[in-house]
Amino acid sequence: MSLLRKAWRYLWIYGPRRTLFKIAGRSRRKIPFVSARRSTRRDIALIGCGQFGVATIGYFLIRRFGRCLEQVYDTDMSKAQSASSILGARRVANSVEDILRDPQTDLIYIASNHASHADYAVAALDAGKRVYIEKPVAVTLDQLARLNRRVEKKPDRVSVGYNRPFSGAIKTLRKTFRENPSGPLSLSCFVSGHVIGADHWYRIPEEGTRICGNAGHWIDLFVHLLSWRDLPSIFRIQMMSADLGEPDDNFALSIATDQGDIFSLMLTARSEPFEGINETINFQQDSIICKIDDFRQMTIWDGPRVKKWRFWPKDVGHRVGIEQPFSDTPRRKWLEVQTSTLLMLRITEMVRKGEAEAEFSRSQALDELRSWETLQ
Ligand SMILES: NC(=O)c1ccc[n+]([C@@H]2O[C@H](COP(=O)([O-])OP(=O)(O)OC[C@H]3O[C@@H](n4cnc5c(N)ncnc54)[C@H](O)[C@@H]3O)[C@@H](O)[C@H]2O)c1
Structure with a gap:
């Protein structure tokens, strides 16, 4: 039934x-x-x-x-x-x-x-x-x-395959900015994820934990939205988990940057979402305020103007993401993916070590990446 x-x-x-x-x-x-x-x-x-x-x-x-x-x-x-x-x-x-x-x-x-x-x-x-x-x-x-x-x-x-940037909602949001956005942005993502048992392969440390398995999506979305302006140099990170025994589940991740941006992700999996993963995204930059409800509906306020959209079928960006190799739509820029992956790996390290706070410098992370490259 x-x-x-x-x-x-x-x-x-x-x-x-x-x-x-x-x-x-x-x-x-x-x-x-x-x-x-x-x-x-x-x-x-x-x-x-x-x-x-x-x-x-x-x-x-x-x-x-x-x-x-x-x-x-x-x-x-x-x-x-x-x-x-x-x-x-x-x-x-x-x-x-x-x-x-x-x-x-x-x-x-x-x-x-x-x-x-x-x-x-x-x-x-x-x-x-x-x-x-x-x-x-x-x-x-x-x-x-x-x-x-x-x-x-x-x-x-x-x-x-990081696809949220290809969703109808995010592409529409981008078009709402008539020019490149300027100034700091605020992004908040509340995600009800699948319940994943402690023995699921996503949770194995060598597989990168739920930070690489799930959180990477919204870290990448944050980096993508930042790239509409330009990428910050310094990211201050805070991580708080409900259960220190399972730090990669039911957690709140906050990031502030040296350009005044702020990001929060709450990933919660207290019960299995019947309709699959559910995401509520709130965003503000310049005169734009945007609310995305599970990539099915979106409202944008631009000063006095307000506009609503519906996306059917639900569109988290899978189609355009998967068709990247064949389409004229530009593929995800490697600089963005490289940055979001470096940031995600730093947060994974925090979870593994039980660190509550860290600072991520993009130039230092790139230097470290280059030094690994010379070892290959
Ligand atoms: N972009 C998205 O929105 C999104 C959503 C869900 C899953 N994913 C990604 O898709 C990938 C698969 O996830 P899934 O949900 O299908 O998981 P899954 O467990 O259903 O499938 C993984 C498959 O990989 C196989 N496998 C394991 N190790 C392998 C190896 N070394 N070589 C070849 N095959 C191997 C397993 O036998 C299994 O059939 C993951 O990277 C996951 O993060 C992306």
Whole structure:
């Protein structure tokens, strides 16, 4: 009964086709007709065939191109096989090397565990492929350094899965500023996330904890909004967790910058949100005040003017994010992703060490990254 009610609710939020893909991803069952359209392109591979790989990346690729996957790979063969059947992939690869050696494959989507993203991306770039890397792009500084060295040489071959900047709401907000915004900004994000047990792979320290797994999205959104003006040099960070035994869950993160900006993120997971992750975002800069309700509705006040928008289906930016490798929309700028990843890694370190306060200097972090690069 609860599953039926959930499916009904998802129909209203995401529309029928995407709901079917979400059901297929969970049940690992092929749904007749939904992925029947043939494609002339068969140059794409998918590594990591879990829920996101099937129900989101798979959905948006099929929506655009039909059955375009040349091959899929997952360390869990049953996941790879069910994904191949649901998405109509041509074959299941036995290893990542199979994919890297395949001349037919030009573009690789990486949606596996967090600790594997950077190394798969490095190997793919070294093999001459293009890559789409799901968030986070790295969970350690040395991984980021290895990746950074490649991306700086071949920036046009890399797309990144931090998608909130591609949402209808954030793109509309950007257009509301007739010129580049100036002056300090305030951003507050209240996020009801999924309940993730202490034994879930997101929580494993080597996977970067929930800071890399989840919080990175809103840290990246903050950095993206800052980049509309220019990026600050110094970020003062405070972290407060409800339970010191589980510092990466139910926490409040605050950041102030040397340009007078202020950011807060509360990530709470006291109970499972029935409709999936739920985000309330409040923003102010110049004369603009903006309220985004779960990327489904938005209100913007600009002085005396007020305007409201609805986004159906719910739009957190997945479609445009996933289509980056094919679209004219500019890809996420590496400088932004590099900065938000460095900031996220510093906050991950705070959580690991139980630090409540820290200062992050962008130039020092970059120097450290360069020194890791010279060790590679
Ligand atoms: N951008 C977004 O909004 C968003 C939302 C959800 C998830 N994600 C990201 O998508 C990725 C996958 O998350 P998910 O929710 O599908 O998790 P999941 O657990 O459902 O899937 C992960 C899959 O990766 C496979 N895997 C694990 N280690 C592997 C390895 N070394 N090589 C190949 N495959 C491996 C697992 O067997 C599993 O099938 C993560 O990076 C996650 O952060 C992004």
